Amino acid sequence: MRNKILQSTIATLAFMTSIHxxxxxxxxxxxxxxxxxxxxxxxxxxxxxxxxxxxxxxxxxxxxxxxxxxxxxxxxxxxxxxxxxxxxxxxxxxxxxxxxxxxxxxxxxxxxxxxxxxxxxxxxxxxxxxxxxxxxxxxxxxxxxxxxxxxxxxxxxxxxxxxxxxxxxxxxxxxxxxxxxxxxxxxxxxxxxxVDPVYVEDMQLYPDVVRKTVKIKMKIKNHTQKEITGKAIFSISGEQYKLSKELPVSGSDEVIDFEGEIQLGKDAKLWDEFHPNLYTAVCSLQTNDDKACYQHEKSTTFGMREVTQGKNHILINNTPIHLRGTVGNAVFPKTGYAPVDDASWERIFTILKNHGMNHVRFHSWCPTKAAFRMADKLGVYLEVEMPMWGKDGENNNESRFNFFRRELKGILKEYGNHPSFILYCNGNEISGDFDFVEELTRTGRESDNRRLFSGSTARKRVQSDQFYVTHQTPKGGATVYDGKPFTDWDIKKGTDIDVPVISHETGQRCAYPNFKEIALYKDCPVEARNFEIFQESLAQNGMLDLADDFSKASGAQTVFEYKDVIEAQLRTSTSAGFQLLSINDLPEQGYSPVGILDPFWNSKGLITPEDFKKFCAPTVALLRFKKRVYYHDETFTGNAEVYNYSTASLKNATVKWQITDAEGKVLKSGNLKGSGIGNHGVFPVGTFSYALPKNDKAQKLTVKLTINKNIENNWDIWVYPRHKEWMISTDEVLYTKIYDEKAKNHLKAGKKVVLIPQPNKVKGRRSAFHNHFWNPIMFKWAPMTLGCLIHAGHPVFKEFITEKHLDWQWWDILTNAKVIKMVDTPNEFRPFIQTIDSYDSNHKLGIGFEAKVNSGKLLVLAMDTQKNMENRPASQQLLQSIDSYVKSEHFDPKVEINESFIESFMIK
CATH class of the missing domain: 2.60.120.260 (Galactose-binding domain-like)
Incomplete structure (x- = not known):
């Protein structure tokens, strides 16, 4: 054992009296x-x-x-x-x-x-x-x-x-x-x-925010077997607040049930996410029987807050709230266990609030005392669950059921006074005996009215449900897993039911791992040995040098997917809130790098908290528009909205829109109505239009909304010229959809061939714009890919604006493409549109590549060029950029491949 283990010795304890x-x-x-x-x-x-x-x-x-x-x-x-x-x-x-x-x-x-x-x-x-x-x-x-x-x-x-x-x-x-x-x-x-034989075994406080009172319920244990009398002196203190009240106590039972009420006065402050005002209640119990006097002191923290069920929203102090949250999955690789110290939880919740969030769901577990203390202090809303999941509701296992009955009562007793504890759910995706699930939920409701209760996430409803965390209701979809190539949509229909609906495990788009994180586990009880396997696999496939690019490209896509996912939630006026699967990576059940933070709650360098808050905050500017890609003779129209769950309405706000080009030059701007922006909802603030600038070059423009100069949000759109013709062959360049003798002879003659086969004529995987759901080890459905690495510096993209990662201008291209497997090609051979394979297989994949074949030069793009091309400006522009490239002196592939590789993926 390590030198931490001391020499064997059994020490006799020194007696130490407490402060009290x-x-x-x-x-x-x-x-x-x-x-x-x-x-x-x-x-x-x-x-x-x-x-x-x-x-x-x-x-x-x-x-x-x-x-x-x-x-x-x-x-x-x-x-x-x-x-x-x-x-x-x-x-x-x-x-x-x-x-x-x-x-x-x-x-x-x-x-x-x-x-x-x-x-x-x-x-x-x-x-x-x-x-x-x-x-x-x-x-x-x-x-x-x-x-x-x-x-x-x-x-x-x-x-x-x-x-x-x-x-x-x-x-x-x-x-x-x-x-x-x-x-x-x-x-x-x-x-x-x-403790003395007469003591307070349990003390629960029930605030009344309207009457500014707190009801105190105590269970007093009396082990004297005698009648006891005395008093309970209550001291309540807060910031610039002190109050004391004495109430009589008497009884002879072994358990004496005590109830009392204390008027706090008009100056008592309420608790919520913006004003986490806390009070400490101390009960000094002083009793006696015919022979002795007894003393005991019990204290607890509480907040003046009331949780009630609204039609679509949870109400705090009769005010609708909207939960912007993440799932807490008990990921603590540094220690292997949930922190029991305040500092660790204060760090986690501070990071959460710095990213504009106000909520954590503790998925199938209950956090430690320190988590409740820090959530109380910082104003974070908690949903707490038992260690109950899936088949735990099956088989009518009475010993297991009794454990859950005890666990429920224990949680409510131990943490019931914490104002941050606003929601309770039995567990995750429970199946089996829903009469038992209803029993648990009803028991919670009947014993504690300080929070709302629900039977299970994402499964069958029970009668006592006061809220519902799910991905689907009888009315339709109730969560969002990925964005769309337009923003004029929401999930109002699916979330408008008889109880508030919180979107279940939103997002879940998997990125490629960052192998640099292996070093972070050096002094931890766990190691990322799976990363070592993934890294070795990538090396065996000749692409280890791309590891960092894969991680950054797929991670960048995760960021803009989260932006769209969250904005769709915010646009949904009937939504009670959302819970991301995880804002930090989830190293379980296949390892899911779905977060913008690593498992240690450190930034992955993908987005700053300040930028994240542009689309996830108490007040967010939103914009509905029909599409992200335009021709240059079209008009952009945006319908602006303001999501506002801050402390106040925005009276006479200044709402400004502007459109800028890639250099930041303002092309057009204007003002929208700022009056009438209320609170606790989503509010339209007007429509604006802009005739897009005609240009014979591709443009990326940015649309920005600003509210009162300090709140802003922006969206990129792409504008392309119209092209009447594409794929026009010349004596030097042959465009073809099939790899036939004509194409072969053209290459043998040292000329250029552009092969753009229809996807149904290509052996390979289905192309997808979105990264794989959750993780590719847990869910083996096709296409098992994690976005694309675009080799943006390649001259083939000179007339097609792109970053190294996908963005929405790629939606149409990727949706109408096919992914070619390139395992048998030389290591130095890299497709310029390189699909990122799942990290457990790491095959070289691509949609577009170039190579020397025989004596000629070949470029391949596995994309549909027939279907509805007149309405596909991005695809047209990519073809235009390819055409300019292959007809220039820059088209000079360096890597030679065998003709048999081309024939291997073509379907005759």
């Missing part, structure tokens, strides 16, 4: 060195009697996980479909300390508290198992009162078993190897706690 000693609550910090031993075969449990009073043979430092100390099976494998855990451990592991329970704790209730562990924790006092808890989502709080004696030394042994305790789906993000690892250990706070 006056409240008679005392704590001992349990972090530090513990005895440790693995138990792969699970022999120790069940035979822990006097023979096993010996001390464990290793040591470990807690909080921590076994991976930190290279404990377990050293994996030699390179998993293709996920990151590879360096040291795998699944089974019971034992942690041990000898400790003296302070004599001052006599008469108190004694607990051992672990903030988060994985999955089952069992406590043994000396030789006896005294408590076990199997929560996944909430802390484990073991009561040891009846099993330890104050003033006595005990051997405390903890068994943590991270095996699956129930027959649950192996993909849920709470304990899968596919995102956060299935770690073994204890994280966060770990402590012994002693």
């Amino acid at each position: 000693a006056s409240a008679q609550t005392q704590e001992v910090d349990l972090s530090g060195t513990w005895g440790f031993q693995t138990d792969f075969m699970d022999f120790r449990r069940g035979s822990l009697d006097v023979r096993y009073m010996h001390r464990l043979q290793e040591t470990i430092t807690l909080p921590g996980i076994t991976d930190d100390y290279q404990i377990g099976y050293k994996s030699p494998y390179r998993h293709l479909d996920r990151l590879t855990r360096k040291y795998e451990y699944m089974g019971p592991a034992w942690y041990q300390r000898e400790m003296t329970i302070p004599a001052e704790w006599n008469g108190k209730r004694i607990f051992m508290y672990f903030e988060r562990t994985h999955w089952l924790s069992s406590i043994y006092v000396d030789t006896k198992e005294v408590s076990k808890i199997d929560y996944i989502s909430v802390p484990h709080n073991h009561e040891l009162t009846d099993f330890v004696k104050p003033g006595t030394k005990h051997l405390i042994t903890i068994c943590i078993d991270n095996r699956y305790q129930y027959d649950t789906h192996k993909w849920n993000h709470a304990h899968t190897e596919f995102s956060q690892i299935n770690w073994n250990g204890i994280l966060g706070e770990m402590k012994l706690v002693a």
Whole structure:
């Protein structure tokens, strides 16, 4: 083991009183060195009697996980479909300390508290198992009162078993190897706690934002077996706010249900994403019976906010909101587990808000306390789920069902006071017994009215649903996976149902991996060994030098796809919001580089937060138009809208449009109506038109909308001259659709041939404009490609404006093309329109290429040149650029290929 493991020693704990000693609550910090031993075969449990009073043979430092100390099976494998855990451990592991329970704790209730562990924790006092808890989502709080004696030394042994305790789906993000690892250990706070026998076991606060009151519901444990009386003194504090109120308490039951209400006054501030005003409520419980006095203090943070269901939107404090969010998939490669510290979550949520977002859905898992604290602080709306996925609803497995029942209640109890926790869903894409799903949802609604509840994402509805996260409703599509070559569309029909609809896992367009990220995993419990496989495959196919270009070109396409996907969501006035599959890459179930951030939440250099906020923010300028590609004698018409879910309407706003050329010169500009731009919706602000400039050259123009100078958005359009003729042969250049004897003879004569076969006459893959969905390992459907690398510096594109990546002017070309497999060509042979293959195969693919064949010069473009060409200006312009090129002295291919390669992909 590493030198982090200290020499074996069993320490007797030093007693430390907590800050709140006056409240008679005392704590001992349990972090530090513990005895440790693995138990792969699970022999120790069940035979822990006097023979096993010996001390464990290793040591470990807690909080921590076994991976930190290279404990377990050293994996030699390179998993293709996920990151590879360096040291795998699944089974019971034992942690041990000898400790003296302070004599001052006599008469108190004694607990051992672990903030988060994985999955089952069992406590043994000396030789006896005294408590076990199997929560996944909430802390484990073991009561040891009846099993330890104050003033006595005990051997405390903890068994943590991270095996699956129930027959649950192996993909849920709470304990899968596919995102956060299935770690073994204890994280966060770990402590012994002693409280008086009368204490507040649970305190839940229910704000009323209209009356400016907060109702307090408490469960008070009374272990005296006597009548107790006393008072609960509530202190509520916030920024420049303090209030105290005393309420009487009495009862003789073992559990006393207490309810009280406190008027906060007109100065109480509400909580939302823009004004995350927080309050701390402290209850000082002071009680007595006929013999003794008892004290206990309980505190919680809360916000004055109310969540209700509107027709299409979720309402916060009776105001419609629109959720701009991402799915949190428990991706934490740096540690292997979800952070338990505030700083890590503050960083994540700050990055999220810097990109204009206000929401996270925690997909099939519940985050740690720190996530709720920081979401409260920063104003981020959370949807929380249990570790429930797919078939977890099937087979009427009562032990598994009971686990989910306990988990639901635990989540609502532990995190219920957090104002950021606005939505609860049982889990992801559940199948099976929907009576059980309804039971869970109804139970949530009946027990907690502070948030909205839903049965499952993207599957069958249940009666108690108050919102619905889905890709499809009975009325139509309810999410957006890719953009279109025009913007005059939305998903209003599919999202206008009886509950607010949030678009499920929006986007999901896969980019090519960035192999430079391999180095980021150096000090992590996981490694990107799958990247090594992909990289080796690319090298074997002779294209390793293109790795960075592939990553940047496909990543650039991801960015403008996200722009279109998000704008379509914003244009949809009936949408309650959207959740991107992931704003950061998702290294699971095949590895999905779908984000603009890497798995560590670092920028991939594709877009700045400032530019992302141009189309994802509380206020966004939107533009509807019919197409992106025009002839130069046409007119561009745009219908401008403003998406506004900011804090206020935009009265007398200045709304300006302008069209600029590639050099930034303003060709035309104008103003639109700025009055009447309301709030909490999408508002039309006018239409404008522009007669496009006639030019015999291709042009790329930019249309920009500006609101009050500080809010802007822009869209590129392409303008082409009309061409009456294309593919005109000369004595020197032969245009042909077939590779026949005439073409062969032309090449043998040292002349030029341009072969543009119809796609149905070409063996190869279907051409697609969009990158593959999610990832090509998980979904094997055709065409398995990730966009194109355009060799934009090639002179063939002199008259066709393009970047190295696809953009919307390529839509028509790619939609009417065929992808040729070029595996058997020389390494130095590169198509100028190079299709990027999936990273698990890395074949050389292309749509357009040039080569020396026999004594002649050949250019091939596998594109349809017959169908509706009069309405395909971009395709015409590409042909024009090719024509100018092949008829010039610049057409001089350097790489020679065999004629048999041409014949191999042509269908006779």
